[in-house]
Amino acid sequence: MRKVKFHQAINMALEYSLKRDKSMILYGLGVSDPKEIFETTINLQKKFGSQRVFDTPNSENALTGMGIGYGMMGGRVVMTHQRLDFSLLSLDQLINNAAKLFYTSDGKFSVPITIRLIVGRGWGQGPNHSQALQSLFAHIPGLKVVSPSNPNNAYHLLISSIFDNNPTIFIEHRWLHNQEGRIDKIYKPKKIKSFEKISTGRDLTIVCNSLMTIESIKANKILKKNKIKCDIINLLSINPLNLNVVIKSVKKTGKLIVCDIDHGHISISSEIISSVASYRKNIFKKKPIKISMPNYPTPTGPSLTKNFYPNFINIIKSSEKILNRNIKIPKNKLEEIKLHDIPFKNYTGPF
Amino acid sequence: MNKNQILEILKNLLRIRMTELKISVEYSKQKMRCPVHLSIGQEAIAAPLKVLLTKKDIVVSGHRAHAHYIGKGCNLEKFIFELYLKEKGFSRGKAGSMHLFDKKNGFYGSSPIVANSIPLGVGMGYYNKINKIDNVVLIFFGDGATEEGVFYESLNFAAIHNLRVLFICENNFYSVYSNLKFRQPHNRKISEISKSLGIYSIKENGNDIRITTKTLSKALNFIKKNSKPILIEYSTFRFVEHCGPNKDDHLKYRNQSELNYWMKNDPIKIMYKFINNKDKSLLHKFKRNFNNELNSIFLKAEKLKYPKESVAYTNLYNEKS
Ligand SMILES: Cc1ncc(C[n+]2csc(CCOP(=O)(O)OP(=O)(O)O)c2C)c(N)n1
Numbered sequence: 295m296r297k298v299k300f301h302q303a304i305n306m307a308l309e310y311s312l313k314r315d316k317s318m319i320l321y322g323l324g325v326s327d328p329k330e331i332f333e334t335t336i337n338l339q340k341k342f343g344s345q346r347v348f349d350t351p352n353s354e355n356a357l358t359g360m361g362i363g364y365g366m367m368g369g370r371v372v373m374t375h376q377r378l379d380f381s382l383l384s385l386d387q388l389i390n391n392a393a394k395l396f397y398t399s400d401g402k403f404s405v406p407i408t409i410r411l412i413v414g415r416g417w418g419q420g421p422n423h424s425q426a427l428q429s430l431f432a433h434i435p436g437l438k439v440v441s442p443s444n445p446n447n448a449y450h451l452l453i454s455s456i457f458d459n460n461p462t463i464f465i466e467h468r469w470l471h472n473q474e475g476r477i478d479k480i481y482k483p484k485k486i487k488s489f490e491k492i493s494t495g496r497d498l499t500i501v502c503n504s505l506m507t508i509e510s511i512k513a514n515k516i517l518k519k520n521k522i523k524c525d526i527i528n529l530l531s532i533n534p535l536n537l538n539v540v541i542k543s544v545k546k547t548g549k550l551i552v553c554d555i556d557h558g559h560i561s562i563s564s565e566i567i568s569s570v571a572s573y574r575k576n577i578f579k580k581k582p583i584k585i586s587m588p589n590y591p592t593p594t595g596p597s598l599t600k601n602f603y604p605n606f607i608n609i610i611k612s613s614e615k616i617l618n619r620n621i622k623i624p625k626n627k628l629e630e631i632k633l634h635d636i637p638f639k640n641y642t643g644p645f
Numbered sequence: 646m647n648k649n650q651i652l653e654i655l656k657n658l659l660r661i662r663m664t665e666l667k668i669s670v671e672y673s674k675q676k677m678r679c680p681v682h683l684s685i686g687q688e689a690i691a692a693p694l695k696v697l698l699t700k701k702d703i704v705v706s707g708h709r710a711h712a713h714y715i716g717k718g719c720n721l722e723k724f725i726f727e728l729y730l731k732e733k734g735f736s737r738g739k740a741g742s743m744h745l746f747d748k749k750n751g752f753y754g755s756s757p758i759v760a761n762s763i764p765l766g767v768g769m770g771y772y773n774k775i776n777k778i779d780n781v782v783l784i785f786f787g788d789g790a791t792e793e794g795v796f797y798e799s800l801n802f803a804a805i806h807n808l809r810v811l812f813i814c815e816n817n818f819y820s821v822y823s824n825l826k827f828r829q830p831h832n833r834k835i836s837e838i839s840k841s842l843g844i845y846s847i848k849e850n851g852n853d854i855r856i857t858t859k860t861l862s863k864a865l866n867f868i869k870k871n872s873k874p875i876l877i878e879y880s881t882f883r884f885v886e887h888c889g890p891n892k893d894d895h896l897k898y899r900n901q902s903e904l905n906y907w908m909k910n911d912p913i914k915i916m917y918k919f920i921n922n923k924d925k926s927l928l929h930k931f932k933r934n935f936n937n938e939l940n941s942i943f944l945k946a947e948k949l950k951y952p953k954e955s956v957a958y959t960n961l962y963n964e965k966s
């Protein structure tokens with residue numbers, strides 16, 4: 295298949311799903327406005343009509359509940375939020391209803407809804423437009439939490455999430471929207487995949503997801519040049535969390551770096567490390583390392599965010615530490631992170 | 646109201662417009678690296694605040710808060726420095742345009758989450774009530790915010806406790822690109838909703854400074870006299886894009902007749918129609934001076950130092966005892 299951008303892949307997955315299931319509705323603030331959720335919902339209202347694809351009032355909580363009710367009737371739902379932060383108004387419906395109805399009805403009602411949450415970063419996004427909070431959602435039994443890292447897995451993961459019968463939080467990093475890649479053809483929706491192996495090696499295990507997978511791939515290029523071979527595991531799902539592959543890898547490498555797009559305290563990255571640590575025998579040869587956002591709200595200004603969001607340099611530095619050796623970083627790579635608050639060179643904000 | 650006070654309000658109207666225009670011009674240099682929601686077109690609602698309120702009256706607002714901040718007479722330098730995310734900004738670059746504060750001057754916060762600060766204002770009003778403080782709290786929000794549940798819950802609480810709160814809805818008919826008619830039933834007024842929640846409510850033209858001054862002043866008197874909340878719904882219009890410094894009418898989400906109507910009703914144009922020549926020349930002089938003041942503030946802002954990175958890791962908890 296031809297190369298597509300990440301935002302197109304999302305659009306194609308939505309279109310595929312709307313075509314496949316006539317019960318599916320797609321809504322959220324901006325779905326049919328001129329910007330069409332960073333072009334991810336482009337033309338969908340035109341193709342599927344305004345009953346199935348629609349913009350909404352500013353009522354996140356009610357509209358989440360509405361989607362849950364629609365889902366209980368047997369319909370499929372995709373709701374989108376231009377920032378994860380805006381979805382926080384809907385935590386009641388998500389946590390008290392969506393996550394629990396299948397359980398409390400003892401399997402009589404399911405909630406086949408997918409909530410797309412877009413995570414912001416850099417360029418003055420500040421405390422209320424940059425929260426990644428994947429661990430908060432993953433903490434809730436009954437919610438599934440997934441995140442893609444490239445056009446291909448975005449396409450397949452979104453379709454899998456939509457056709458999964460459970461409430462699924464689909465965390466979509468804004469800085470991925472411009473990624474380009476090829477997409478594998480789909481024959482029919484598959485179960486949600488829990489991970490993807492990005493590379494294989496004996497020296498070090500790197501576990502990552504979402505944007506941190508892109509940073510891990512960048513780091514891996516530098517590591518390779520320094521003759522360091524890594525197992526890189528891209529977690530597509532963090533709840534349910536299947537750690538068999540991680541344990542298998544750490545058994546081999548003995549060294550683990552976990553990269554988190556979210557705050558690191560009381561987090562999915564802590565969970566991964568503690569799970570591996572409580573494996574029946576100690577498989578760590580070195581103390582594991584966690585890379586994450588600090589335990590602070592995100593500041594707005596560029597001088598303050600300089601080291602706030604983790605990137606590939608953090609991965610290299612952590613690799614040096616865990617492998618106890620120097621790693622040469624090419625100069626042009628160091629230049630790259632000087633533009634730390636924008637996703638690509640000519641980006642001019644605001645969202 | 647005396648002549649000087651009226652003149653001060655007119656100056657304030659220009660002060661807001663000129664500051665916002667200056668921001669929109671300088672913004673493209675990429676030195677103010679944070680999203681801005683400009684108030685251009687909506688200034689007449691905020692301009693009277695400086696004269697009508699005391700420093701102890703409190704204002705809270707949402708994402709489109711510049712006018713309220715300047716209108717209340719808050720610290721202009723610290724505001725611009727904050728937009729530049731510099732050390733001398735009011736929050737040392739932690740906040741930017743979407744989280745404004747000036748505690749000294751009674752600006753107790755603005756928030757980029759729609760409807761998010763409405764209950765805060767109600768809580769401030771409740772504090773004032775039980776501490777027998779008779780200052781008023783003004784809560785600014787847009788038409789879009791009235792679609793959030795917290796709007797109803799907050800009004801209800803203010804009504805049952807008779808709080809000295811003035812709710813001000815700036816109805817500019819849009820939430821981002823979405824017209825009110827797609828979000829709320831046709832012909833249902835926001836002021837009717839609040840009325841039925843038990844809050845005395847009026848709907849007024851928000852672009853005529855004479856009307857906004859009169860209605861705000863009356864509402865404040867009513868609140869002080871009766872210890873009851875009021876809601877004013879002002880109709881108004883935003884002249885630039887939802888977020889950012891440019892025009893966005895090439896996207897055609899607002900129709901031409903609507904644009905023409907509101908351009909004719911630009912609050913500055915309306916103001917110039919009714920003032921006499923003497924005031925005109927006074928305002929002209931004010932504009933020249935204020936323009937110089939703005940230029941020097943912006944120049945200074947560009948040159949100022951950024952905060953040290955370690956500032957990011959301060960003031961998470963208050964551990965003073
Ligand atoms: C809870 C929440 N939902 C969505 C957004 C995105 N958003 C930012 S401003 C805005 C428009 C709000 O419209 P209105 O209240 O009428 O204010 P206006 O921009 O017209 O001044 C929206 C939807 C947000 N910031 N918070």
Ligand SMILES: [Mg+2]
Binds near residue numbers: 817
């Ligand atoms: Mg509006």
